[in-house]
Amino acid sequence: MQQHQYDVIIVGAGGAGMRAALESSTRTRTAVLTKLYPTRSHTGAAQGGMCAALANVEEDNWEWHTFDTVKGGDFLVDQDAAEVMCREAVDAVLDLEKMGLPFNRTAEGKIDQRFFGGHTRNHGEAVVRRSCFAADRTGHMILQTLYQQCIKQNVEFFNEYYVLDLLMTDGKASGVVAYELATGELHVFSAKSVIFASGGFGKVFRTTSNAHTLTGDGMGIVWRKGLPLEDMEFFQFHPTGLAGLGVLLSEAARGEGGILRNADNERFMERYAPTVKDLAPRDMVARAMANEVREGRGCGPDKAYVMLDLTHLEPAHIDAKLPDITEFARTYLGVEPYTEQIPVFPTAHYAMGGIPTNIKGEALANNEDVIPGLYAAGEVACVSVHGANRLGTNSLLDINVFGRRAGIAAAEYAATAEFEELPADPSAYVVELVEGLRNSTGEERIAAIRSDLQATMDLNAQVYRTEGSLKQALIDIEALKLRFANVAVQDKGKRFNTDLLEAVELGFLLDLAEVLVVSALERKESRGGHFREDYDKRDDVNFMRHTMAYREVDADGNETIRLDYKPVVQTRYKPMERKY
Amino acid sequence: MDVKVKILRYNPEVVDEAEWKTYAVTLQPTDRVLDALHKIKWEQDGTLTFRRSCAHGVCGSDAMRINGRNRLACKTLIKDLSPDKEITVEPIKGLPVLKDLVVDMEPFFDAYRSVMPFLVTSGHEPTRERIQSQADRDRFDDTTKCILCAACTTSCPVFWSDGQYFGPQAIVGAHRFIFDSRDEGTEQRLEILNDKEGVWRCRTTFNCTDACPRGIEVTKAIQEVKRALIFRRV
Numbered sequence: 001m002q003q004h005q006y007d008v009i010i011v012g013a014g015g016a017g018m019r020a021a022l023e024s025s026t027r028t029r030t031a032v033l034t035k036l037y038p039t040r041s042h043t044g045a046a047q048g049g050m051c052a053a054l055a056n057v058e059e060d061n062w063e064w065h066t067f068d069t070v071k072g073g074d075f076l077v078d079q080d081a082a083e084v085m086c087r088e089a090v091d092a093v094l095d096l097e098k099m100g101l102p103f104n105r106t107a108e109g110k111i112d113q114r115f116f117g118g119h120t121r122n123h124g125e126a127v128v129r130r131s132c133f134a135a136d137r138t139g140h141m142i143l144q145t146l147y148q149q150c151i152k153q154n155v156e157f158f159n160e161y162y163v164l165d166l167l168m169t170d171g172k173a174s175g176v177v178a179y180e181l182a183t184g185e186l187h188v189f190s191a192k193s194v195i196f197a198s199g200g201f202g203k204v205f206r207t208t209s210n211a212h213t214l215t216g217d218g219m220g221i222v223w224r225k226g227l228p229l230e231d232m233e234f235f236q237f238h239p240t241g242l243a244g245l246g247v248l249l250s251e252a253a254r255g256e257g258g259i260l261r262n263a264d265n266e267r268f269m270e271r272y273a274p275t276v277k278d279l280a281p282r283d284m285v286a287r288a289m290a291n292e293v294r295e296g297r298g299c300g301p302d303k304a305y306v307m308l309d310l311t312h313l314e315p316a317h318i319d320a321k322l323p324d325i326t327e328f329a330r331t332y333l334g335v336e337p338y339t340e341q342i343p344v345f346p347t348a349h350y351a352m353g354g355i356p357t358n359i360k361g362e363a364l365a366n367n368e369d370v371i372p373g374l375y376a377a378g379e380v381a382c383v384s385v386h387g388a389n390r391l392g393t394n395s396l397l398d399i400n401v402f403g404r405r406a407g408i409a410a411a412e413y414a415a416t417a418e419f420e421e422l423p424a425d426p427s428a429y430v431v432e433l434v435e436g437l438r439n440s441t442g443e444e445r446i447a448a449i450r451s452d453l454q455a456t457m458d459l460n461a462q463v464y465r466t467e468g469s470l471k472q473a474l475i476d477i478e479a480l481k482l483r484f485a486n487v488a489v490q491d492k493g494k495r496f497n498t499d500l501l502e503a504v505e506l507g508f509l510l511d512l513a514e515v516l517v518v519s520a521l522e523r524k525e526s527r528g529g530h531f532r533e534d535y536d537k538r539d540d541v542n543f544m545r546h547t548m549a550y551r552e553v554d555a556d557g558n559e560t561i562r563l564d565y566k567p568v569v570q571t572r573y574k575p576m577e578r579k580y
Numbered sequence: 581m582d583v584k585v586k587i588l589r590y591n592p593e594v595v596d597e598a599e600w601k602t603y604a605v606t607l608q609p610t611d612r613v614l615d616a617l618h619k620i621k622w623e624q625d626g627t628l629t630f631r632r633s634c635a636h637g638v639c640g641s642d643a644m645r646i647n648g649r650n651r652l653a654c655k656t657l658i659k660d661l662s663p664d665k666e667i668t669v670e671p672i673k674g675l676p677v678l679k680d681l682v683v684d685m686e687p688f689f690d691a692y693r694s695v696m697p698f699l700v701t702s703g704h705e706p707t708r709e710r711i712q713s714q715a716d717r718d719r720f721d722d723t724t725k726c727i728l729c730a731a732c733t734t735s736c737p738v739f740w741s742d743g744q745y746f747g748p749q750a751i752v753g754a755h756r757f758i759f760d761s762r763d764e765g766t767e768q769r770l771e772i773l774n775d776k777e778g779v780w781r782c783r784t785t786f787n788c789t790d791a792c793p794r795g796i797e798v799t800k801a802i803q804e805v806k807r808a809l810i811f812r813r814v
Contacts, residue, residue, distance in 0.1 A: 037685065039728050040631075040639040097709040100699030100762065102717060102724050109711035134724075140638060141724065148698040182678065211633040247636045328636060331655060332610070447622030490626030493593045496679040499626035 001427055002187045006031040006156075007414035008407075009176055009191040011163045011218060014041030015139070015396065016378025016403035017197035018146035020361075021155045023407030024195075028414045031189070032155060033178055035162040035213065035501075038147050042199055042211045043399065046139025047250035047325060049131030050096075050396035051119055052089035056110045057129045062086040064121060065130065069394060070573045072118040072281045073352075073387020074528035074538065076231070076546065078569035081359050081383040085394070085401045092400040093132050101145040103134050104321075114321075115255040118281040118391040124580070127279050131393045136250045136324045142396060161187065162501065164430045166194060166221050166374070167422055171365070173373035174420035177430045181501065184494030186427050186434075192417045193373045193410035196222065196355060196363075197403060200379040203505075204513040205348035205462070206454035209241055209248035213505075218380040220508030222355050223515065227365060228548045230382040230566065231353035232512070233520035234529045236390055237463050239285040241347025243305035245332055249325045249344060251392040254278040256321050259309045260289065261341065262297040268306075273580040280580045283389040283529045286346040290463045293345070300343060307341035346463055352390055352529060353519075354382040356548065356566070361406025367548065367566045373413060373420075377406040384546065387568075388528020437503045442486035446502050449483050452476070453506075453513055461517055466534045470521045477514045484510055511551075518561045519547045540575050544568055583607050583663045585616050587628065588670035591679050598677070602666065609659035613646055613669065617653060617681075630681035637793055640729030644681050645670045650731040650791040672734035674743075688730045691746045695754040695772055700765025716761040723756040723801050725794040732788035732798050744777040748788035748798045751779055755801040758808060770809050779806050 008024040010017045013034035024030045034041070053060040065086040070077045097103060097111060104112040113129040121128040134141040150157070160181040167175040167188075175190040201216025202208040223229055239260070240249040254260070260278050262268045272288040273280035280288075289306050292298060299307050310318060310326070315338045318326055326337040335342050355376040356364040363374040363381075378399040385398055453476075460473035484506065491499035525539035526532050546566040553559050583605055590598035603620045614632055621628040630653070632642040637655035644653055646669055647661055653669070661667050675683040726749065733739055733747030754773055757763045773779045779802055788798035 036633055036639075036641070037689070037728075040633045040641050042634060042639070044727070045634050045636070045638050094709055098699075098701075098705055100757070100760070102720070102760070103709075105712055105714040105717050107714075109713045109716075111709050112714075137638075137725070140727070144724070144726075151693050152698040211639065212635060213633045245636075324638070331657070332636070334610075445622065446626070447618075488626075491629075493591065493627070495591065495593050496629050496682050498629050499621070 002185065003190070004031070004187060005190045005419065007191065008193045008195065008410045009033060009189050010195045010197055011176060012196065012198035012380070013038035013157060014197065014199055014378065015043035015142050015146060015399035017195070018150050019400050019403030020195050020197060020377060020407030020410065022146065022149055022153060023404055024411040025153055025155045027411035030156065031158060033158045033161045033163050033176070035160060035181070035217070037159050038150070038157060039143060041143060042214055044140045044143040045209070045211065045248065046396050047136040047248065048116060048252035048255065049114065049133035049138045049393045050093060050142070050400070051116060051130040051393040052093040052132055052397065053086065053130060054090055054093060054111060054113060054132065056106055057113045060121065060128055060130055062089065064123065064128070065089065065119070067123050067573060068119050069385060069391055070387070071124070071578060072391040073389055074578055075544070075575040076384065076387030076527060076568055078384045079571040079573060080569045081385045083571065084359050085385045085397060088401045089397050092397060096142060096145060096400065099145050099149050101134065101141050103132055114252065115279060116392045117251050117254065117279045117285070120276070127276055131255065133252065135320070136252050136322045139396060163217070164221065164433060164504065166225055167426050168225060169420035169423060171371065172420055173371060174422055175426065177427050179430065179434060181496055184497060186430060188422065188426050190419055190422055192414035192419055193375060195375040195377065195406050195410050196380050197376070197378045198380050200351040201509065201512045202348050204453065204457050204509050204516065206458045207241060207246040208348035209238055209246055210348065215505035216508050216512040217505065218376070219354055220511050223511055223551055226551055227363070227371065228356055228550050229353060229515055230356040230548055231384060231546050232515045232549055233523050233547060234352035234388050235348060235516065236282055236350040236352060236529045237286040237346040238349035239282055239289055239346055240308055240344040242328060242332055243300070243343035243345045246347035247328050247332060248347065248349070249308060249328065249342065250322070251282070253308060253310060253322055253325060256317065257313050260285070261307045261309050262292045263299045263303065264297060268292055276580045281389055281391060284580065286463050287531060289346055305343045305345040308344045309341045310337045311339055311341065350390055350395060351379055352382065352384070352386040352388065354380050357381045357383055359383065359405070360409040361402055362409060373417065375406040375410045377402040388530060433504065434500065437487070437489050438492060438500055440487060440489055442488045444483045444486045444488060446487055446506055449480050449487065450506050450509065453480050453509060457513055461520060463531060465520055465530070465532050467521065470517050473517045474514070474521070477510060477517065481510055515549050515561060519549050519563065522563055523547065544575065581607060581609060581663060583616065583658060584666045585620065586666050586668045589680055590677055591627070607658050609663070611658050612654050613656045613658065613667070614642060614653040616658065617669070629679045638727060640727035643672050643729040643731040643734070645672055650735045652729060652731070652793045655793050672730060674734045674740045675730070685730065688733055688747070688749065691750040692728065692753050695746065695750045696765055696769050697753040697757065699757060699760065699763055701762065702764055710762050712761055719761070720756050720759040722796050723752045725796055726752050726756070727794060729793060731791040731793055735787040735791035737785060737787065738781050738783055742777070742781065745781045746773070746778060748802060751802050751805055752796060752798055755805055758805060773805060774809055779809065
């Protein structure tokens with residue numbers, strides 16, 4: 001076991017982690033730990049853009065952006081946080097440009113902007129061009145640009161170091177324990193501040209745009225410490241995943257003029273959102289698509305999907321603005337988007353919930369108290385700027401604004417705090433976890449358990465949910481947890497043991513799926529990404545509140561999930577019916 | 581369809597030398613090579629080791645040598661590989677193999693980091709964005725697409741025989757900034773590439789261009805850097 005000491009440890013090297021590192025590494029000694037290489041992070045898969053009211057192509061201001069974010073999130077958004085994000089969005093985009101990000105340009109050479117779902121002028125009057133973009137590879141450019149800046153600043157990375165435990169001393173964060181994939185060696189990092197920026201957990205679903213590695217490790221670690229997770233029932237299903245595969249096709253396809261059609265070739269979104277049509281927020285479009293399929297207007301041999309139509313767009317326009325996603329359609333489905341419609345269906349995309357934080361990025365131990373030294377930013381966190389449904393482009397914005405804020409706050413805290421004494425035998429939990437799995441004599445295959453988990457989640461906890469479906473999911477998850485206790489890890493070695501890695505990841509997925517389902521069962525209303533067919537209206541009287549889930553272990557070692565609630569911060573916007 | 585996949589396996593914890601192992605898997609023609617590897621790992625042999633993440637060709641984790649050519653496993657469909665014959669999979673060449681299909685990426689990233697792959701500017705920053713015409717932006721568009729997968733560098737015969745050569749990717753990484761109208765670090769970057777292990781080692785075999793899963797015209801980019809060095813202007 002090796003020991004290290006840093007002022008600030010950042011877990012995860014996607015957009016949020018590297019944006020935080022750029023701030024904290026200039027102020028204090030910082031290390032970034034990632035289970036991948038930084039440039040493999042899933043920020044790089046984001047496509048369509050990053051919204052900011054630059055007003056480069058038409059009138060816009062950050063207050064309209066704030067309103068759209070609050071309304072898009074079905075009023076579960078903490079409005080103070082949304083104001084911060086939308087106000088700082090302008091500088092966040094300009095900062096990236098100054099770092100070298102190659103945005104598309106207007107005729108005057110300014111950053112170009114385009115339409116995106118749910119982003120409107122003057123509180124819903126019409127769609128507005130707010131998304132700053134680099135073709136359909138904006139996330140790729142952000143990830144590369146931030147990594148390039150980290151190279152310039154000599155940020156210290158520990159690549160392929162898998163963080164498996166958070167160390168706490170007297171209620172404060174005091175370090176992390178990491179497993180080095182190349183050698184199987186454990187490393188204990190003592191730190192004054194720990195920032196989680198490790199992304200989401202889309203792999204609880206089968207049909208997902210998420211990478212194989214998005215297994216909710218950061219949320220899972222915090223959860224096992226007895227710390228809360230907020231709003232875990234809210235998961236976004238992106239409307240346009242490649243049918244059958246889930247590979248993301250950016251909303252920018254619709255921002256550039258693409259149209260969704262059913263088996264009758266009807267532009268069905270006109271019925272669901274008469275004003276903004278195909279550019280309604282994602283939850284509404286995803287439900288509309290699923291509904292078309294349920295009512296028998298789906299396309300294909302099994303009537304299982306709808307079509308994204310780009311055929312009326314000029315090929316040159318497609319090549320300039322949507323090169324990557326059209327290549328995905330060609331590569332994976334053999335469809336030529338110039339002349340053929342593309343089969344699409346909703347794909348699990350984004351966790352609105354996560355580790356609760358305040359607007360400085362400080363993690364919360366409960367509704368009021370911060371955990372000294374612990375921070376979170378990006379998809380792993382819940383600020384909450386996305387509420388019940390995130391608007392497109394707001395995640396790239398979130399990672400930049402709150403990654404930066406968390407980096408500053410963590411460094412400022414570290415500048416005055418002392419290193420806490422580490423708990424006795426700090427790696428004990430990880431040794432037990434890792435060696436328990438490595439030496440298991442079980443017979444259950446990791447992939448079989450994971451596949452069954454994903455199947456029940458897709459069937460029972462997706463776009464449409466009922467009490468019955470969620471209860472079934474819960475029963476299934478409990479059974480899978482029992483099977484997981486008997487899991488087989490075939491690779492017994494130390495070196496690059498990805499078999500072991502997948503077993504650990506599956507443990508986190510099972511935990512988080514359960515939190516999602518339990519939280520969803522108790523939210524007896526429909527709001528944003530959480531739609532209950534048995535309670536199909538929003539219920540502000542009873543449910544205008546965040547869910548706070550806690551893991552509790554009784555004296556006999558039995559685990560239970562306790563749900564508590566946290567008020568929503570409302571500043572200037574009163575809840576209203578959500579129409580588009 | 582039933583497909584045979586022959587994989588070059590190597591685990592220094594267990595054996596001294598790499599050896600081929602053949603696996604039989606049932607696949608759809610539209611499955612990716614990554615799906616085949618997953619099926620083998622998940623259903624037959626959990627010790628099979630490879631890197632992967634996004635599974636749709638944007639993260640750059642799973643470059644490997646498939647039927648003798650560098651490709652991304654997640655972007656290569658079974659039907660495009662004449663699957664009636666054995667499909668061979670081995671690690672990319674020229675970097676130390678750590679286990680099975682996993683190679684040591686550090687020399688590759690070292691080369692990238694050595695060419696100053698970041699925007700260099702001087703003087704006061706503007707209040708708003710720097711102005712750049714779309715034509716100037718288009719000038720370096722091709723090389724912004726790089727995902728650092730190493731398919732190009734590890735397809736280069738010069739790189740195989742000379743461990744000191746930067747390799748095509750590092751030159752692509754430099755090109756992206758050399759031809760960016762906002763950048764002022766061109767002279768320094770060109771000097772780095774003028775090194776005896778720099779661009780002049782390129783023998784224009786076009787392997788790198790063929791290998792690039794992002795369709796970057798790598799050889800052309802290298803030639804542009806050579807020309808910039810000769811004429812000292814971009």
